[in-house]
Amino acid sequence: MAHVGSYVGRFAPSPTGALHFGSLVAALASWLDARHAGGRWLLRMEDLDRPRVVAGAADAILRQLEALGLAWDGPVVRQSTRRDLYEDAIRKLKAHNYPCACTRKELEDSALAIDGSRIYPGTCRGGLAPGKAARAIRVRTPIEPIRFTDRVQGELSQSLEKDIGDFVVRRADGLHAYQLAVVVDDAAQGITDVVRGADLLDSTPRQIYLQRLLGFASPRYLHVPVAVNAAGEKLAKQTRASDAVPADLPKALRFLGLPPPGDISPADLLAWATEYWDAARVPRARAVASGR
Numbered sequence: 652m653a654h655v656g657s658y659v660g661r662f663a664p665s666p667t668g669a670l671h672f673g674s675l676v677a678a679l680a681s682w683l684d685a686r687h688a689g690g691r692w693l694l695r696m697e698d699l700d701r702p703r704v705v706a707g708a709a710d711a712i713l714r715q716l717e718a719l720g721l722a723w724d725g726p727v728v729r730q731s732t733r734r735d736l737y738e739d740a741i742r743k744l745k746a747h748n749y750p751c752a753c754t755r756k757e758l759e760d761s762a763l764a765i766d767g768s769r770i771y772p773g774t775c776r777g778g779l780a781p782g783k784a785a786r787a788i789r790v791r792t793p794i795e796p797i798r799f800t801d802r803v804q805g806e807l808s809q810s811l812e813k814d815i816g817d818f819v820v821r822r823a824d825g826l827h828a829y830q831l832a833v834v835v836d837d838a839a840q841g842i843t844d845v846v847r848g849a850d851l852l853d854s855t856p857r858q859i860y861l862q863r864l865l866g867f868a869s870p871r872y873l874h875v876p877v878a879v880n881a882a883g884e885k886l887a888k889q890t891r892a893s894d895a896v897p898a899d900l901p902k903a904l905r906f907l908g909l910p911p912p913g914d915i916s917p918a919d920l921l922a923w924a925t926e927y928w929d930a931a932r933v934p935r936a937r938a939v940a941s942g943r
């Protein structure tokens with residue numbers, strides 16, 4: 652457990668729709684981990700990708716969290732107001748990044764296929780071809796693997812060069828990439844512990860690499876299983892997942908390995924869960940059927 656008062660966690664939803672059961676699981680795990688440690692729990696809206704933002708979704712998420720009893724500390728931070736911070740980080744990464752002129756079609760044609768994934772082959776790493784104009788900005792990846800220990804998933808290692816390739820930090824449309832924004836935001840907010848869904852587990856080595864390049868401390872990581880439906884699909888609006896409501900709290904606790912003691916009010920249930928929260932009980936899996 653973190654020392655009382657030193658823990659700073661966060662929940663960072665994308666306002667592309669209301670919270671569903673899967674996002675409730677991530678929010679609840681993050682909230683309980685922070686409250687059990689006597690720490691702070693911050694809220695950040697990851698609204699940087701404006702084309703995907705749904706009007707009114709951010710306010711709907713705030714209302715849901717209030718109804719669920721998941722109170723946050725301090726003001727809500729919105730990525731859309733922090734672009735200067737992301738651009739400053741790109742300037743600090745100048746020795747490690749380079750412009751990329753590749754179009755989507757060129758990437759599809761040239762990307763290396765490894766274990767079903769598309770790996771950027773480094774086309775522009777040595778400089779732009781004659782007549783080509785820069786579109787995106789990429790970061791050079793290292794040969795040495797990035798290793799870290801997840802509090803639930805255990806010891807993990809990834810070779811960014813072999814498994815990912817040089818990755819984008821500013822997109823061709825001018826928007827800053829998620830991998831960069833989340834690293835800058837976590838450092839600016841003093842986040843000590845990141846608790847989120849295991850669908851983001853493979854992003855963690857890229858984030859740790861950027862943290863090292865920028866001189867930021869790496870938080871501890873805890874990735875909980877992603878809730879999937881009977882077809883094995885991640886719960887989402889696209890898979891018709893229903894909005895999360897307070898009645899879902901007991902089921903979310905069971906999903907996280909903490910069966911509730913009985914039929915008690917949501918407030919009493921959260922108080923009980925805060926006392927008995929134990930990350931060691933969380934299933935060590937990337938996905939678990941939700942039964943929804």
